[in-house]
Amino acid sequence: MTVVQKTDYLNVEMFSRFAPRPGRRDLLPPLTPKAQVALMCRMLFAEGWDDHIAGHITVRQPDGTIFTNPWELAWDEVTASDIVTLDGDGQVLDSDWNVTPALGLHLQLHAARDDIHVVIHNHPKWSGIWANLQETxxxxxxxxxxxxxELPIYNEYLGTLDSDDCSQNAIESLGAGKWALLAHHGALVVARDLRQAHLRAATLEWRCRRAYEVRLAGGAEPLPDDVVEQVSLPDPNGFPFLWEAMARRELRRDPTVLD
Known part of the structure; x- marks a missing residue:
């Protein structure tokens, strides 16, 4: 058995230095690409990306199609069979569910940056506080x-992100970045794969929560930037085995996520 269950959309190169150990169990059962996206919805809901039916995740596939969650469902109830396939223009290919018109930002991001295969937007509580404060x-x-x-703030609020002009301004503000706070709105995370996206989304909400808690407690000296760079994970793909651990947690909570 291998230590890591290899899948098409979870980058596993970072695990090459971890030698397989005979007798170890696989970290996850085999997962379809749509099951991975459904699990991601559940995992991020648990991390606080949970504003009712708001928010959307898009995951570009090797053939250029895009998977996304349906508009009608909250992230904690999405299953694999609910995941919608879109073409590059956002047209639904295989589902009776609807998709939010705010996907325009996602489609433009996928088109503008070859390195982006995952785009996540929602209105989490803690990052939403800092977005409203317009502070990093x-x-x-x-x-x-x-x-x-680095955490940019896009502070030119022009309404909802179903406007092409608004979406383009947000893309330009993000630049080559990995995430952003959207003033008076929410948070945006982009990544090359699900594992990297999960770490970024979880880290963003943790960072925002701790910062607000410290402020409420009276303040303290933050970590210097050079120390942060030393502490930050050296591999851009993230924390070893974290994605699998959080996926297993969701599978224990509700195995029907794979249906």
Whole structure:
């Protein structure tokens, strides 16, 4: 048995230095690509990306199609069979579910950057506080430092993200970045694969929560930027085995996510 269950859309190169150990169990059962996306919805809901039916995840496939969650369902009830396939223009190919018109930002991001295969947007509680404050949250601990220092704020609120002009402005503000706070709105995370996206989304919400808790407690000295860079994970794909652990947690909670 292998230590890591290899799948098409979870980058496993980072595990090459971890030698397989005979007798070890696989970390996950075989997962279809749509099951991976459904699990991602559940995992991020548990991390606080949970504003009712708001928010959307898109995952570009090798053939250029895009998987996304349906508009009608909250992230904690999505199953594999609910995941919708879109073409590059956002037309639904295989589902009776609807998709939000705010997917325009996602489609433009996928088109603008070859390195982006996952785009996540929602209105999490803690990052939403800092988005409303239009401030960048300081970093106070190791878990908040996993993804580095830079966190841009897109502060030109032009309404909902179903406007092409608004979406284009947001893309330009993000630049080559990995995430952003959307002023008076929410948070945006982009990544090359699900594992990297999960770490970024979880780290962003943790960082924002801790920063607000420290502020409420009276404040403290944040970690210097050079220390954050030393603490941040050296592999851009993230924390070894974390994605699998959080996926197993969701499978224990509700195995029907794979249906």
């Amino acid at each position: 949250p300081p970093i106070y601990d190791q878990a908040g430092a996993y993804c580095g220092v």
